Amino acid sequence: MWENGAELDAAQQRVDAWQASFADRAERTGELSRRLAGLRVTACGADGLVEATLDSTGALVDLRLDERTRQQPAARMAEEILATVRAARAELLHRVTEATVELLGADDPRGRALIDSYRGRLAVPDPGPPDNAG
Numbered sequence: 001m002w003e004n005g006a007e008l009d010a011a012q013q014r015v016d017a018w019q020a021s022f023a024d025r026a027e028r029t030g031e032l033s034r035r036l037a038g039l040r041v042t043a044c045g046a047d048g049l050v051e052a053t054l055d056s057t058g059a060l061v062d063l064r065l066d067e068r069t070r071q072q073p074a075a076r077m078a079e080e081i082l083a084t085v086r087a088a089r090a091e092l093l094h095r096v097t098e099a100t101v102e103l104l105g106a107d108d109p110r111g112r113a114l115i116d117s118y119r120g121r122l123a124v125p126d127p128g129p130p131d132n133a134g
Contacts, residue, residue, distance in 0.1 A: 032103045043088035050084040089122040
């Protein structure tokens with residue numbers, strides 16, 4: 001099968017490189033998982049009346065309302081709460097994207113799938129490709 005020792009050595013080097021690559025990807029994926037598991041984001045409303053905190057899954061884990069909310073119409077406060085939660089979702093997606101690109105690379109298919117999954121779950125619109133003009 002192997003005509004000479006050089007071919008065998010080259011094959012062994014390819015196997016070693018593949019194993020090292022696999023171990024590196026597994027390590028980076030584990031690090032990403034640990035980072036995302038501990039991720040929390042907080043967003044504040046424009047006027048400081050509302051503060052919303054989401055965990056790494058996008059679940060609302062804390063909502064703080066300033067005492068001044070008592071003087072506001074309920075409909076306005078409902079809109080402010082929803083807008084603040086949307087802002088927190090966008091920030092969560094940004095942080096997930098940032099960590100994923102840092103650890104897996106921008107072109108990694110697993111990373112793109114993870115980001116797309118978060119985008120769908122958080123209902124954050126896809127901004128499309130970056131604008132390179134300018």
